[in-house]
Amino acid sequence: MSLRTPLGRFLGLGATHHAVGHWVAQRLGAVALVPLTLWFLVSLLALPAFDYATLSGWAGRPWNAVLLLSLVLALAHHSWLGVQVVVEDYVHDRGAKFAALIVLQLAHVLLAVAGVFAVLKIAFGSFA
């Protein structure tokens, strides 16, 4: 039982802060993803064929690689911010929420690193 006042309960541990940064980053990411996604789709469709040699040749060209890296990072970041909001909205058990957020954040980092590695490998050729 708690005899805390309703006001004390609502104020809880105080403001989280940094929430405005999260909100701005989410919007900036969305804005950046519009041209990146358009560029990605248009350039893919403009390719003469979809075999490995053509695709890796395309992805390995410097500006293509730079834009692909930007797309991978922006997508992973934007997806993480969005997923975080969804979890905070719907998962109320503190333990489950914490665990879900950690697992999902690590998964996004892993995917981003894998994407970056793939583009670099193509761009700089095989390291083996």
Next chain:
Amino acid sequence: MVAFRLPANSRIDRSGRVFKAAPGAKDVRTFRIYRFDPESNDNPRIDTFEIDMATCGPMVLDVLIKVKNEIDPTLTFRRSCREGICGSCAMNIDGINTLACTCACSGLGAEVRIYPLPHMPVIKDLVPDLTNFYAQYASIRPWLQTRTPAPPDRERLQSKEEQEKINRPSACILCACCSASCPSYWWNSDRYLGPAALLQAYRWLVDSRDEATGERLDALDDAFRLYRCHTILNCTEACPKDLNPALTIAEIKKMLAEREH
């Protein structure tokens, strides 16, 4: 997780008592009203009242008062002003949160469903527990905060344009129709302020006489208190005073973003 089903003791028994209109009644309208008696161990139920509108006032509140006076004195609801200014009689009428006293029966169907505001604990019948709602309002410090002492011989002055900024948000009657219609508020009202309290936070943020704007924004820079609003706009749709809480929430987010740069 979010509860999509009501807990077992909140499930509604739809076969409550039925009160027929007197034979010979011509203009009959049926009202299906949510009932919950905290003193019994029964689940909530829906009672049905047939009302002869020829003998009743035009608003839903008139119907409730008629039922209480003439049919079932145990029917419990809040009301005071009966003219849309006290905010007491907010309830869910045919799926829409609104004020019973300004809701005309003629605009509704032949069968009208009346429930308490959704997703709030129910004290009895149509009376929700607004304790947390009022605590949230108190948390935004709804009073003038200044460091400059007031002039000794007069009130603190505002220009006409400055007054106009707080004119509309000051018209909020804290009925809770908006907050109780907001899905984000349903899921997270333990930490999310909700549209009503945020509209009031805005009212004090834009008050030209207030000197605590920075502290007020600090308190709102919170992942839950402010940023649970996902601009669903149910709040603006629901407000019986035609206010626009969603727009003012967007304005608060803009103020916070503005001071970052």
